[in-house]
Structures are given as structure tokens and as C-alpha cells.
Amino acid sequence: MTSLNEVMTTDIAVCRKEDTLYDAAVKMKEQNVGVIPVCSEDKKLHGVITDRDLVLRGYAEKRSDSAAVHEVMSNELHYESPDTTVQEAADTMAQKQIRRLPVVENGKLAGIVSLGDLSLEEKSNEAAGSALEEISERPEFH
Numbered sequence: 001m002t003s004l005n006e007v008m009t010t011d012i013a014v015c016r017k018e019d020t021l022y023d024a025a026v027k028m029k030e031q032n033v034g035v036i037p038v039c040s041e042d043k044k045l046h047g048v049i050t051d052r053d054l055v056l057r058g059y060a061e062k063r064s065d066s067a068a069v070h071e072v073m074s075n076e077l078h079y080e081s082p083d084t085t086v087q088e089a090a091d092t093m094a095q096k097q098i099r100r101l102p103v104v105e106n107g108k109l110a111g112i113v114s115l116g117d118l119s120l121e122e123k124s125n126e127a128a129g130s131a132l133e134e135i136s137e138r139p140e141f142h
Contacts, residue, residue, distance in 0.1 A: 004089055005082035007118065008103045008111035014039045017046055017070035021058050024049050024069050035100045035112070038073050043108040047073040048100075079104045082111070086118055093118075 013027045014037045027036050034051040049069050057063075057072035079102040080089050093101055093115065103111040 001085045001087065003082060004080060004084050004086065004103050004111070004113050007086060008082065008113045009117065010111040012037065012109075012112050014043075014109065015049060015069050016040070017068065017073070019069045020066045021054055021063065021069065021072065022065035025051075025054055025065070028054075037102055037109055037112065038069055039109050045077065045079065045102055045104055045109045046070075047075045047077060048102065049073040077102070080113075081105060089113060090115075090118055 013031045013033070015024050015027065017038055017040075024036055028034060028051060036049050037045055038047045038049055039045055047070075049072065053072045053074055058067065061072075063071065078092060078096045078098060080092060082103055082105050084092075084103075089101055093099065100112055100114045102109060103113055
């Protein structure tokens, strides 16, 4: 079965915890992405910052664009290793309700995989579709 090592993106922009919200937003725009991993100099993963984090925890909370990334980043980390199968990654993404999953090897960021990456792999298209369906489900309100 296909592993994340075969489908993950390895050329990714990262932020440091002390970078500003503006820095993160500019990197997202330049890279045309909605998530930036937050790492130390040696690529140890500390969290991720998403476009949603910028809006909800940043600007909606009236934080300045010079506020530090660590003030709004997502600290609850979910990641997999490069040898994780595409199906296992899709299951994790569905269970944790996430669309992007960092890939960590030997304690350091090795890449990132998105639902789109999973769906490009012929054998994993069903897994990605199933994960997206579960992620996209909305709870019923009474």
C-alpha cells in the first residue's frame, strides 16, 4: 500500500513561534496555502498556524498583525510518520477532523500531506473521499 512518503509535499514554508501574524499571512499568500507548520531552527514541529487561526484567534480577538504566531497557533498536534499508509492517514484526518497532516520523521518535520495529496493517489482516492465526507459532516442542531 502507498505510504505518505510517496505523496507528501516536502517543499514547505515554515514559521517560527516568534514570527508575526503578518509574516504567516504573507507566507500563506506566497505559497497559496492555508496552513504553515511552526518549527524551531532544527525543524522540530511545535504546532501549525492556519488561515482560520489568523482570523478567529488573531484578528477577531483584535490582535495586531505584529502579534507572535505562538499566540494563535494550534498547539494540539496530530502528525504521522513517512511510512504511515495513505489509508491510515485518511483515517486519522477523518477522526481528528483535519484537512492537512504534518509528517514527522525522527522528531523533525519531513513534509505535509493534504486530502488533495491523498486523492491524487489512485489507490487512496476512496480513502480521501471517505475522510473528506467525515470531516465535512456537520453536527445536527436541535
